[in-house]
Amino acid sequence: MLSTIEPQSTVRTQPQGWSHLDALEAESIFILREVAAECTNVALLFSGGKDSAVVLRLAERAFYPERVPFTLLHIDTEHNFPEVIEFRDRMAHERGLRLVVRSVGDSIRNGRVRLRKADESRNPHQSVTLLDAIAEFGFDACIGGARRDEEKARAKERVFSFRDEFGQWDPKNQRPELWSLYNGRVRPGENIRVFPISNWTELDVWQYIRREGIELPSIYFAHRRAVVRRGSALVPVTELTPPHADESVEELSVRFRTVGDITCTAPVESAADAIEKIIAETAAATLTERGATRLDDQTSEASMEQRKKEGYF
Amino acid sequence: MSARELLPEAQLEDHGLLRFLTCGSVDDGKSTLIGRLLLDSKGLLADQITGLEAASRRRGLPEIDLSLLTDGLLAEREQGITIDVAYRYFATPARKFIIGDSPGHAQYTRNMVTAASTADVAVLLVDARHGLQPQTRRHAYLARWVGIPRVVLAVNKIDLVDDARGAFERIRTQFHQFATGLGFAEVREIPLSALRGDMVVERGDVLRWYRGPTLLQYLESAPARHDEQAQPLRFPVQRVVRVAGGNAQPGSGYEIGEFRGYQGTIASGRVHLGDAVVALPAGTRAHVTEILTPDGPLQQAGADMAVTLRLDTQIDLSRGDLLAAEDALPYHGQDIAAEVCWFDGEPLVPERPYLIKHGCATVRARFAALDHRIDVDSLRLVERPQTLHMNDIARVQLRAQHPLAVDPYTSNRTTGAFIIIDEATNRTVAAGTVR
Ligand SMILES: Nc1nc2c(ncn2[C@@H]2O[C@H](COP(=O)(O)OP(=O)(O)OP(=O)(O)O)[C@@H](O)[C@H]2O)c(=O)[nH]1
Numbered sequence: 024m025l026s027t028i029e030p031q032s033t034v035r036t037q038p039q040g041w042s043h044l045d046a047l048e049a050e051s052i053f054i055l056r057e058v059a060a061e062c063t064n065v066a067l068l069f070s071g072g073k074d075s076a077v078v079l080r081l082a083e084r085a086f087y088p089e090r091v092p093f094t095l096l097h098i099d100t101e102h103n104f105p106e107v108i109e110f111r112d113r114m115a116h117e118r119g120l121r122l123v124v125r126s127v128g129d130s131i132r133n134g135r136v137r138l139r140k141a142d143e144s145r146n147p148h149q150s151v152t153l154l155d156a157i158a159e160f161g162f163d164a165c166i167g168g169a170r171r172d173e174e175k176a177r178a179k180e181r182v183f184s185f186r187d188e189f190g191q192w193d194p195k196n197q198r199p200e201l202w203s204l205y206n207g208r209v210r211p212g213e214n215i216r217v218f219p220i221s222n223w224t225e226l227d228v229w230q231y232i233r234r235e236g237i238e239l240p241s242i243y244f245a246h247r248r249a250v251v252r253r254g255s256a257l258v259p260v261t262e263l264t265p266p267h268a269d270e271s272v273e274e275l276s277v278r279f280r281t282v283g284d285i286t287c288t289a290p291v292e293s294a295a296d297a298i299e300k301i302i303a304e305t306a307a308a309t310l311t312e313r314g315a316t317r318l319d320d321q322t323s324e325a326s327m328e329q330r331k332k333e334g335y336f
Numbered sequence: 337m338s339a340r341e342l343l344p345e346a347q348l349e350d351h352g353l354l355r356f357l358t359c360g361s362v363d364d365g366k367s368t369l370i371g372r373l374l375l376d377s378k379g380l381l382a383d384q385i386t387g388l389e390a391a392s393r394r395r396g397l398p399e400i401d402l403s404l405l406t407d408g409l410l411a412e413r414e415q416g417i418t419i420d421v422a423y424r425y426f427a428t429p430a431r432k433f434i435i436g437d438s439p440g441h442a443q444y445t446r447n448m449v450t451a452a453s454t455a456d457v458a459v460l461l462v463d464a465r466h467g468l469q470p471q472t473r474r475h476a477y478l479a480r481w482v483g484i485p486r487v488v489l490a491v492n493k494i495d496l497v498d499d500a501r502g503a504f505e506r507i508r509t510q511f512h513q514f515a516t517g518l519g520f521a522e523v524r525e526i527p528l529s530a531l532r533g534d535m536v537v538e539r540g541d542v543l544r545w546y547r548g549p550t551l552l553q554y555l556e557s558a559p560a561r562h563d564e565q566a567q568p569l570r571f572p573v574q575r576v577v578r579v580a581g582g583n584a585q586p587g588s589g590y591e592i593g594e595f596r597g598y599q600g601t602i603a604s605g606r607v608h609l610g611d612a613v614v615a616l617p618a619g620t621r622a623h624v625t626e627i628l629t630p631d632g633p634l635q636q637a638g639a640d641m642a643v644t645l646r647l648d649t650q651i652d653l654s655r656g657d658l659l660a661a662e663d664a665l666p667y668h669g670q671d672i673a674a675e676v677c678w679f680d681g682e683p684l685v686p687e688r689p690y691l692i693k694h695g696c697a698t699v700r701a702r703f704a705a706l707d708h709r710i711d712v713d714s715l716r717l718v719e720r721p722q723t724l725h726m727n728d729i730a731r732v733q734l735r736a737q738h739p740l741a742v743d744p745y746t747s748n749r750t751t752g753a754f755i756i757i758d759e760a761t762n763r764t765v766a767a768g769t770v771r
Contacts, residue, residue: 041352041640042352043352043353043432045640046352046353046640047353048642049601049640049641049642052601052642053574053601053642056574056575056599056600056642057574057696059575060574060575060655060696083585083630084629084630085599085642086577086585086599087585087588087628087629087630087644088577088579088584088585088588088589088590088595088628089577089578089579089583089584089585089595090583090584090585090586091585092583117586118585118586119586171423171424171425172424172425175405175422176409178422178423178424179409179420179421179422179423181450185762194409194411194419194420195409195411195419195420197420197447198763198764199446199447199449199450199679199755199764199767200450200764201449201450201453201482201753201755201764201767202453202454202749202750202753202755203750204693204694204753204754204755204767206693206755206757206762206764208757208762209762210762221423222423222425222434224425226427308381328409328410329410
């Protein structure tokens, strides 16, 4: 079959040593420097997860030798894995960065967020707390580690994504974004969400973590954990997520592909206790990151878009 | 052949990145083509396929509708059209790809241009039954205008025409005539059926008369843009970095003393230690004393690298200025001849000043003259338009408030490009290329 093909030139113009990671890194650094230059009061959303750890490292590289000129902001659901919180605090401390934590729990206690059920996921309610924090500190830009390969609505979003005074995203009317000429102009009360690793995939993130030797919370690596099987997912057994009466608890070797709110983050079965093994598994994965590990996004085709319109990251 | 089965780590590295977009008129099958490309190259994961099947069933479709994969917005799925670019990522053993799936509707042309501005290859779709449409020509023109060197005309829905070969040859001839005038480095035509998959990843059985590459084969071998042609140095200063009084990164080695440098990404050329550079628009001269990265100092650095430069003399240099090779300075001045594409629903008001963002500089400018509008269907020039409406492309003269250092877009895609922002709304209302 191949014999019918016309001869093709196989010229590659990549110079020696310019890998796809170099290209992605350079793009991200340009974006981070652009936010710092165009915006005055910038928050970097830092949850302690792998994507935010990568963005933080990119920022260190972008501004070196200057300290990262951003405030770290964590919108905390209070349903955290302790390893992640320890990591979050230590990262900020070691780098001499200001860390601001604002809690969804406070928003619930002071009536800004009303839950329909006491045990529902707090993840979607992060928007209210985030918008309140933006107003409280007057941030004109917030940097997030979201990637376009994560989800359909994210795949549509600009690198510099404009939010109006209600924190709303208007996906039908985004600013054209040509070349690397980002338009970060806002009026008081409005803000820009900036996504420097928009074009990275999960595999790119892991390869970069290896290349840069980026430290991560231990739960990203395989460890033994008590879990129950619920539907196709594994649910970690914790105080917040106790087993149902009819479920049997197993101890399995698992790792997390994302770490978020305990009540909606599921680990995957894995023996990958080192970065090499995680990369090999990621390259061979048959489920997307969210498909395998998020218990809250699957309810409707449009749940992410809806939340983003309301101010979610 | 499954890309995923063949992806041991070693094969994933360093085959570079190719960015391409799909474009063309409404319903010519862009979203379906991307779905097909991902599906057949095993770029889709099990839960995405399940999701696609479920979504297709909910819509009462007998088979899976591949276009639902990229139409990620509610309004898009409701109306069955693409409104904004969706970016998708996949890799084969040969390469990594970033795809921009762009909308076909004229109303959303600005979103097509958004995807086109960073692409190495344009895959332009045309319906084999209908041939070239005005929107096909517009997209071809715009692809060329943003400097995409290569265009593939994908003659789609070839399964729906009786004389496939004849239809293909007719459209191919027609397109070649049109595209040659535009000056692409390479123009290719491939007959295919996105729906059935012929000539996308697999060759299929029905198009035996066609002997060229499949679409994927072409994309795996097309050159990416990152190249280091012998171009003179252009370094837009993105940021002045000053370290003093305790704002050094802990562990950076700069905790004591002062540091001043210029951060930016090299737009073209190379910079070596000791090189003489000229700061524009001021025109002052200096030498490069250090090329700093977090991994240590470099002897030299090339295009696309993000670095920090230090100079031997304290010159007046700030964000928006340009460092250029001493022996090859760009034009710098206030009068700029450009070709602009107007995006906004509100037409241009020629009497009003607008903001231009060029490189890292933002300056006020006004339209000194509207020379002519280009009719992209016939490529004819319409003299002296009164204003510019959405999707109009025109040659204009701009007068900037401060001098800008610019190159023609054809020789430099960074120093030759700008966007236009309406100060009243902060919207990006147009984009331009320097002539
Ligand atoms: N028979 C046949 N139908 C096709 C082919 N490719 C696409 N279609 C159909 O054409 C219709 C439009 O396809 P889309 O992929 O949504 O078109 P599009 O170009 O993305 O449309 P917009 O994004 O709205 O501009 C759908 O009903 C597809 O199933 C093909 O190769 N053969």
